[in-house]
Amino acid sequence: MLFWSQGATLVMPFASLELMAVGLAFVVYARHATDGERISLQEGQLVVEWESAGKLERAEFQRDWVRVEPRAGDGSLIELSGRGRTIQVGRFIRPELRPLLAREIRLALRAA
Incomplete structure (x- = not known):
């Protein structure tokens, strides 16, 4: 005033x-602020949950039918596909760490 x-x-x-x-x-x-992805193995299924702007989405893949791409270390998003459904994960980690995440997902799928 x-x-x-x-x-x-x-x-x-x-x-x-x-x-x-x-x-x-x-x-x-x-x-x-709460955006993120959660990837887990539950009862023989790969479960991916991601939240964006308060909207929660979920995708489930049979463990034996999941394909994990890309194999190259180019830093692009990781594509998970199986039985006609495809999603991309890895938005919230640095591009140089995405190949490591893809490798960990592949190892977990084989070990389960």
Whole structure:
């Protein structure tokens, strides 16, 4: 109010606009703060659950029918496919670690 009384009438509207922009940024961040993927073996099935912006999705593959791609270390997303369904995983890890994740999934599928 001090600035308003001294003639700077646009300070308060712009300060309010800035606070609304910061509030909106927090809302957008909060929507994606819990995003992630979970990959597990349960009762002979490879179960993949991923959450994005509060929406939870789940895919299940028979352990014996899952194909894990790519085999090369190019850092692309890992493609899991089986029985007509294909999904991609590995969005939340660094590209150079994706081949390691693919190898761990393959080893877990063989060992189970």
